Amino acid sequence: MERSFRSDLIRLVTFLGGVYFFLEFILPVSVLESVGVEALHEDISYGFIVFSSMAMGLGLINLFLVHGSRIIFQRKDWMYSFVLLIGLVCMMSSTVMDWRGGQGVADKARPFEILREFSDVIERDSTASREDVPPLEIRTEALRDATFARIAELRANIDQKTLLTFSDQEELYPLGETYIENLREILSGTEQAARDVKVGDFSSSQALAASLAQVSGFIRRIEQLNYDHSLTKKTYDFLYQGLFVSLGSAMFSLLGVYIAAAAYRAFRIRSFESSLMMVAAVLVMLGQIPFYVYISEDLPAVRQWLMEVPNSAAFRAIRIGAAIAGLVMAFRMWLSIESDSFSKERRG
Amino acid sequence: MSANAWITATVIVGGISTLAVYSFLIKENPFYRFFEHLFIGIAAGFLPVLTLKSLLWPRVFEPMLGLDIVQFPDGTFSGEYHSSILLYFFPMTFGMLYYCIYSKRFGWLAKLAIGFALGAQGGLAFKGFFAEMLPQLGSSFKPLVVIDQGGHALIWQSLENCFFVFTLLAVMYYFFFSFKRDGKVGEVVAMSGRWLMMVCFGAFFGSTVMARLALLVERVQFLLIDWYQALSNILA
Amino acid sequence: MRNALQNLDRRVIYLFVILAVALPIAFQYRVTPARLPSAEKFYDVIESMDPKEGGIALVSLDFGPNTKAENEPQAKVVIEHLMRRRIPIALLTQYALAEGFLKSVPEEIAADLMREYPGEVWEYGKDWVNLGFRPGNLLFVQSLAKSKDMAAELKRDVFGTSLKNLSVFRNVKTIRDVRLLAEFTGLVGVFDTYIQFFQTEDYVPVFGHGCTSITIPEAYIYLDSGQLDGLLEGIAGAAWYSELLSQKFSGRKEDSSMVINTALGVAHLTIIFFVLFGNIMGALGGRKAGSRRVSS
Numbered sequence: 001m002e003r004s005f006r007s008d009l010i011r012l013v014t015f016l017g018g019v020y021f022f023l024e025f026i027l028p029v030s031v032l033e034s035v036g037v038e039a040l041h042e043d044i045s046y047g048f049i050v051f052s053s054m055a056m057g058l059g060l061i062n063l064f065l066v067h068g069s070r071i072i073f074q075r076k077d078w079m080y081s082f083v084l085l086i087g088l089v090c091m092m093s094s095t096v097m098d099w100r101g102g103q104g105v106a107d108k109a110r111p112f113e114i115l116r117e118f119s120d121v122i123e124r125d126s127t128a129s130r131e132d133v134p135p136l137e138i139r140t141e142a143l144r145d146a147t148f149a150r151i152a153e154l155r156a157n158i159d160q161k162t163l164l165t166f167s168d169q170e171e172l173y174p175l176g177e178t179y180i181e182n183l184r185e186i187l188s189g190t191e192q193a194a195r196d197v198k199v200g201d202f203s204s205s206q207a208l209a210a211s212l213a214q215v216s217g218f219i220r221r222i223e224q225l226n227y228d229h230s231l232t233k234k235t236y237d238f239l240y241q242g243l244f245v246s247l248g249s250a251m252f253s254l255l256g257v258y259i260a261a262a263a264y265r266a267f268r269i270r271s272f273e274s275s276l277m278m279v280a281a282v283l284v285m286l287g288q289i290p291f292y293v294y295i296s297e298d299l300p301a302v303r304q305w306l307m308e309v310p311n312s313a314a315f316r317a318i319r320i321g322a323a324i325a326g327l328v329m330a331f332r333m334w335l336s337i338e339s340d341s342f343s344k345e346r347r348g
Numbered sequence: 349m350s351a352n353a354w355i356t357a358t359v360i361v362g363g364i365s366t367l368a369v370y371s372f373l374i375k376e377n378p379f380y381r382f383f384e385h386l387f388i389g390i391a392a393g394f395l396p397v398l399t400l401k402s403l404l405w406p407r408v409f410e411p412m413l414g415l416d417i418v419q420f421p422d423g424t425f426s427g428e429y430h431s432s433i434l435l436y437f438f439p440m441t442f443g444m445l446y447y448c449i450y451s452k453r454f455g456w457l458a459k460l461a462i463g464f465a466l467g468a469q470g471g472l473a474f475k476g477f478f479a480e481m482l483p484q485l486g487s488s489f490k491p492l493v494v495i496d497q498g499g500h501a502l503i504w505q506s507l508e509n510c511f512f513v514f515t516l517l518a519v520m521y522y523f524f525f526s527f528k529r530d531g532k533v534g535e536v537v538a539m540s541g542r543w544l545m546m547v548c549f550g551a552f553f554g555s556t557v558m559a560r561l562a563l564l565v566e567r568v569q570f571l572l573i574d575w576y577q578a579l580s581n582i583l584a
Numbered sequence: 585m586r587n588a589l590q591n592l593d594r595r596v597i598y599l600f601v602i603l604a605v606a607l608p609i610a611f612q613y614r615v616t617p618a619r620l621p622s623a624e625k626f627y628d629v630i631e632s633m634d635p636k637e638g639g640i641a642l643v644s645l646d647f648g649p650n651t652k653a654e655n656e657p658q659a660k661v662v663i664e665h666l667m668r669r670r671i672p673i674a675l676l677t678q679y680a681l682a683e684g685f686l687k688s689v690p691e692e693i694a695a696d697l698m699r700e701y702p703g704e705v706w707e708y709g710k711d712w713v714n715l716g717f718r719p720g721n722l723l724f725v726q727s728l729a730k731s732k733d734m735a736a737e738l739k740r741d742v743f744g745t746s747l748k749n750l751s752v753f754r755n756v757k758t759i760r761d762v763r764l765l766a767e768f769t770g771l772v773g774v775f776d777t778y779i780q781f782f783q784t785e786d787y788v789p790v791f792g793h794g795c796t797s798i799t800i801p802e803a804y805i806y807l808d809s810g811q812l813d814g815l816l817e818g819i820a821g822a823a824w825y826s827e828l829l830s831q832k833f834s835g836r837k838e839d840s841s842m843v844i845n846t847a848l849g850v851a852h853l854t855i856i857f858f859v860l861f862g863n864i865m866g867a868l869g870g871r872k873a874g875s876r877r878v879s880s
Contacts, residue, residue, distance in 0.1 A: 006456050013460045017467025025475040029785065042737055043432075045727035046407055047439045048468055049720035051461075053403055054443025056396050061450070063392055080385040087389025095397040106744035113749045118420040139422045146421035213749065217709055220745065224708075234354045238361070239390060240684045246362035247387035248649025248681075249567050250369035256564030256851075257373060259557055260601040261594045263855050264862035267553075273546045280550025282856055285557060288820045289849030290615035300618045306551055307804050309508055313515035314548035316484060316805045317541075321523055327477045334470030336463070373598050391681065398680045398717045406739050472722055476780035480811075487809035551801050555818075558797035559654065559770070561605070561851040562819045565844050566653030568605045 011336040018334040020044060063088065091239055098236040105223040111150050112216035118143055119209040123202045140199045147194040147208070151187050154219075158184060176225055183218040190215055280306060356578045363575030366567055408436045488516055515544045592865075597858065604854040608847040615846045617823035622807060626792045626814025626821075627665070627828045629764065635670045638755050639763040642674050642789075644778070645689065648681035651770030651796045656685065657822035657841040658794030659768045664693045665829060667706055671764070672752040676715035678724070678774055686714045686742065700835050709745075713752040716742030721774075726781035729759050765789045768816075770796030775803075779811055794821065819845050 024032065024041070032038040067081035122139045133139070158180060190211040197204045227233055269275050286292055287303020332338035368383040410416045411433045418426045442461060449458035490509040494502040521534075522541030529538060607613075633641075643663060647655035666673050667690075675686045694706035708714075715738055718724050731737045734756055735747040747753040755761065759782070767778050775793060782789065790813045795803045797818035806812040816822055823845035830836050 014463035014467040017464035018471025021471035051439035084385040084389040091393025142422040242358035242361040250366040253563035264858040277550035281554035284554030317519035330470040330473030
């Protein structure tokens with residue numbers, strides 16, 4: 001059999017894909033640490049994840065190719081394809097806007113989070129005696145000044161009209177006002193904490209950091225309230241809850257009524273095996289529903305025994321068999337024994 | 349449009365969608381097909397954006413562009429730019445080979461990407477198998493005679509364990525097709541395995557019925573409580 | 585008459601089932617659920633956790649609309665219990681379509697709790713954090729399990745806030761700080777991923793699982809082996825857990841799982857009736873005829 005360069009290359013790449021995780025499993029952690037692979041494990045794993053994520057566009061392209069061509073050439077049922085693509089585009093745009101909206105909430109609170117992070121960094125660098133950073137006095141002064149500046153900026157806009165941007169749900173105003181009131185109080189406390197910060201006294205800078213965290217927390221809550229009542233969020237919820245969740249649940253719930261028809265039509269007792277199956281099925285159902293008390297108080301215990309003993313033992317046997325088969329399959333796949341036709345290059 | 353009106357509209361549309369799907373129970377119709385296609389479109393719209401939002405942006409693009417580094421008030425930075433982040437270009441470029449599937453000439457290159465992904469799954473399967481199966485095997489070795497602290501044999505528990513181990517072995521034996529079963533004992537064990545498996549399948553069927561009906565109950569509850577209330581509000 | 589029953593239209597069966605489900609819901613009929621020891625185990629696991637010991641509960645909601653009916657009530661009771669016990673929660677999903685539930689479920693529970701206990705506050709960032717959809721499946725789970733700094737690896741919450749700035753993650757470093765892993769799914773392959781990869785050589789977190797009814801038989805083998813420390817079996821598991829919570833917290837608002845479980849019970853009796861009825865009709869009209877006529 002002629003083995004082309006391409007099929008050998010596919011086999012080699014398939015093998016290389018599994019080498020890292022196989023070695024990572026069989027080699028002791030100490031060996032992985034000594035060669036420095038253990039420290040890189042997270043990056044390597046994310047490299048694989050990023051690689052896999054590149055396939056995400058395949059589904060989209062296929063949908064556009066199949067349904068787009070049906071619309072362009074006005075083939076049978078092209079209207080439904082049009083609806084499908086409209087749904088797709090609407091959901092994608094709405095999800096992007098929801099992402100940006102959520103990001104906007106985080107961005108508003110970010111300046112105070114940076115200050116808090118800075119406070120932690122000052123302490124960490126000072127404890128580590130870093131010399132490549134400005135002196136402690138200058139950094140503490142910078143933290144204090146920046147805190148005052150941010151607070152002054154926020155104070156200039158701290159009223160209901162500027163902070164609460166939604167206007168259609170007035171019953172939420174009291175909640176927003178409570179947040180604003182809390183924020184005002186915390187700002188005063190933060191200002192005081194900034195004044196109290198002393199060079200080299202890390203307990204005072206930790207108190208300031210805690211205060212700054214509270215400020216950013218309240219800004220986030222106020223902005224979240226605004227965002228939750230924005231048109232962007234309502235559109236997203238409309239598509240997600242109103243259409244996606246409802247349609248998805250309804251689609252799958254159809255199986256509930258089909259199974260009733262199947263119970264009437266197909267569940268026939270024709271042999272000893274089917275009798276066993278039916279008795280077990282009925283006992284499991286009766287033992288789990290609240291009406292068991294009208295039949296026998298012992299039904300839940302019988303069900304429990306059925307699940308714990310014969311079911312668990314039989315299912316475990318099946319599971320062990322399936323897992324061994326899966327392992328063999330994985331091994332064959334890794335070494336390209338299974339997928340000969342896959343790695344073989346088709347010509348013409 | 350007020351917030352309450354939005355909520356009502358969402359519930360009303362949810363109810364209409366549910367009824368549209370249920371209309372399929374009578375027979376297939378355009379109303380059902382419209383919502384069926386809408387559902388597929390909406391469901392397909394999530395994944396690409398969420399992958400970008402949850403993985404590629406924070407993990408790759410943001411650090412690559414240096415956007416995760418902030419400047420502190422004293423002019424220092426929260427971190428350094430690590431050029432090693434650019435190494436992500438390799439998996440990204442390699443991953444782009446998936447799209448060669450649309451080319452007749454370069455279609456074989458997509459097999460490299462698919463093969464690599466299959467290989468990685470294969471490599472991970474070893475760890476997964478042992479982590480999952482060793483405790484399973486361990487707990488299968490149950491003591492056939494259970495003795496309490498006072499030295500007395502617990503008859504019921506012992507019988508239960510014997511039955512458990514017998515069931516496990518009998519069902520496994522039933523699946524041994526690699527050799528021919530000879531003898532009466534082998535046949536009896538295999539047949540017992542078959543019967544015990546039927547008990548397991550019965551439990552499985554009972555559970556399946558529960559799962560399917562639970563979905564129906566949830567939808568009916570939505571229609572009777574939430575949707576009915578939203579409709580009443582509109583009519584009132 | 586016998587002929588009519590043997591030729592029973594499938595739509596009549598559909599109508600029967602829908603009515604059987606609708607009537608208990610319309611009348612809000614509720615009956616105490618059956619006791620489930622597996623749910624009690626889950627309950628005891630959370631009861632035994634001490635909030636002062638620190639750490640978080642990692643809650644993975646891996647369900648979409650297709651199994652929402654069973655997994656959502658399960659997730660609600662467990663998250664409610666964790667919040668009542670003031671155990672910080674990190675919510676995430678490996679299933680893109682579940683992201684909406686990560687926001688709605690804890691917010692709803694926190695609002696109910698704040699109504700029940702006026703003056704007490706359950707707030708985002710301190711009591712729970714939403715990590716959103718995390719792609720990568722088993723690669724992600726095994727990487728998280730080996731992570732030396734979880735906050736650095738996970739980077740941001742779903743809103744883009746750095747996890748280092750959220751108090752839930754203040755003292756969380758490695759898998760050892762995950763005191764409970766709770767996972768709710770009906771999907772094949774997601775639960776196995778946690779069983780196989782969310783552990784290190786010397787640490788396996790306590791694991792509670794909420795499964796759909798279909799996967800109950802499989803889940804029992806993990807309960808038996810000790811790989812699971814608690815299990816919620818479909819709606820029935822959620823209903824019994826809810827009953828346990830109501831017994832402990834008298835002011836608790838009743839949730840819908842009791843009514844759903846009762847309606848489900850009525851639906852089951854209907855199905856059992858159809859199985860028996862189908863067999864009787866099959867016996868009366870001949871095997872082949874009985875099964876063919878109804879399938880039309």
